[in-house]
Amino acid sequence: MSAQSEHQTIPLSVLLRRELVNEKSEKPEVAVVHGEASECKKGEDFTMLKTECQRVVGDGVSTYSVFALFDGHNGSAAAIYAKENLLNNVLSAIPADLNRDEWISALPRALVAGFVKTDKDFQQKAQSSGTTVTFVIIEGCFITVASVGDSRCILETFEGGVYYLSADHRLESNEEERVRITSSGGEVGRLNTGGGAEVGPLRCWPGGLCLSRSIGDMDVGEFIVPVPYVKQVKLSTAGGRVVISSDGVWDALTAEMALNCCRGMSAEAAAPHIVKEALQAKGLRDDTTCIVIDILPQEKPPTSMPTQKKPVKKMLKSFFRKKSSESSYIDKEYMEPDVVQELYEEGSAMLSERLETKYPLCNMFKLFICAVCQVEIKPGEGISIHEGAPNPGRLRPWDGPFLCLSCQEKKEAMEGKRTSDRLSSGSD
Secondary structure, rough: OOHHHHOOOOHHHHHHHHHHHHHHHHOOOOOEEEEEEEEOOOOOEEEEEEEEEEEOOEEEEEEEEEEEEEEEEOOHHHHHHHHHHHHHHHHOOOOOOHHOOOOOOOOHHHHHHHHHHHHHHHOOOOOOEEEEEEEEEEEEOOEEEEEEEOOEEEEEEOOOEEEEEEOOOOHHHHHHHEEEEOOOOEEEEEEEEEEEEEEEEEEOOOOOOEEEEEOHHHHOOOOOOOOOEEEEEEOOOOOOEEEEOOOOHHOOOOOOHHHOOOOOOOHHHHHHHHHHHHHHHHHOOEEEEEEEEEEEEEEOOOOOOOOOOOOOOOOOOOOOOOOOOOOOOHHHHHOOOOOOOEEEEOOOOOOOOOOOOOOHHHHHOOOEEOOOOOEOOOOOOOOOOOOOOOOOOOOOOOOOEEEOOHHHHHHHHHHHHHHHHHHHHHHO
């Protein structure tokens, strides 16, 4: 009896609960404060600002924030539709029973699926407008950004580093996207005014869009894809400032100019000041929108970046180099340890590459559920996303994730296969 009294047994559930509490107490608590400003020219810019979003994790609740900028063109329908539906489409692609780390790891694939589903659903409405999207999810010190188009998201840490978290899909500056379009059968060129004279930026033909990726734009062919570039980083506990702006800002200001002009201001004051600086530089030529987000340790007052100007490190590298296993925008030779940790970076326009996963499929994708639109796949209709891959490696046609027939058609159209297949079948 005395031995039993000295070694009291504790239920496993109690131990797990204690461990969960300890884990929560060790997580750095951060405050997310933001400001927004916009000057309207066409009325096609829209924003999403959602803070304190909650999801149940075990016995507790995890909190995250969502910020997004939608810059429409040829009308506002696509931007409005994406604003109303994209977040739900992303969240529906994440299994409900994931813990915090699994949820963060699942975000890049879920964002790809959500962007493609939003585009697919919108195009079924026979709307011809399109929109760029820069979509940011902040969970603690983790920042995940998905982008199509030419709006831009930059990050400045409190230690002074500056990082691009988005890609620019303008054909004028993105050589890899030009190669992708031409190799799929599309054409890239400037507007021909007659007599051989060409003017304006490089555009994709048919349609004449100067962007290579967007949501919508069903009238410009299958070469304009909705598959986003995704980057995920983890901040140090010191925090940092995120700036999301439409091209109305970036056509007038560099990243350094935007950050320097509002240094020492709160996020609420910084956003309208960046817009003001852009308008003073080039005037109101386009909708000009800016969102500023400060990620601060909870004990710090929400006054944003230091008032003294700190030297901005020159770490803004090209968006458009070949991706490698050591790919990084951060020049680690000049970085201090534990400032920003890169967790994920991928910009491929190929859907099969983007839905690959290092995690067990049972955790990332539900069997007999389409990985994109989340509908139940009927027996005999499911198609592996790796079906027909030129270099499948160890992957087999019956390996998941799977797509329904409709999403498989969407995938083939984005890869430029559907048109050639129809032509070949029609000539038989």
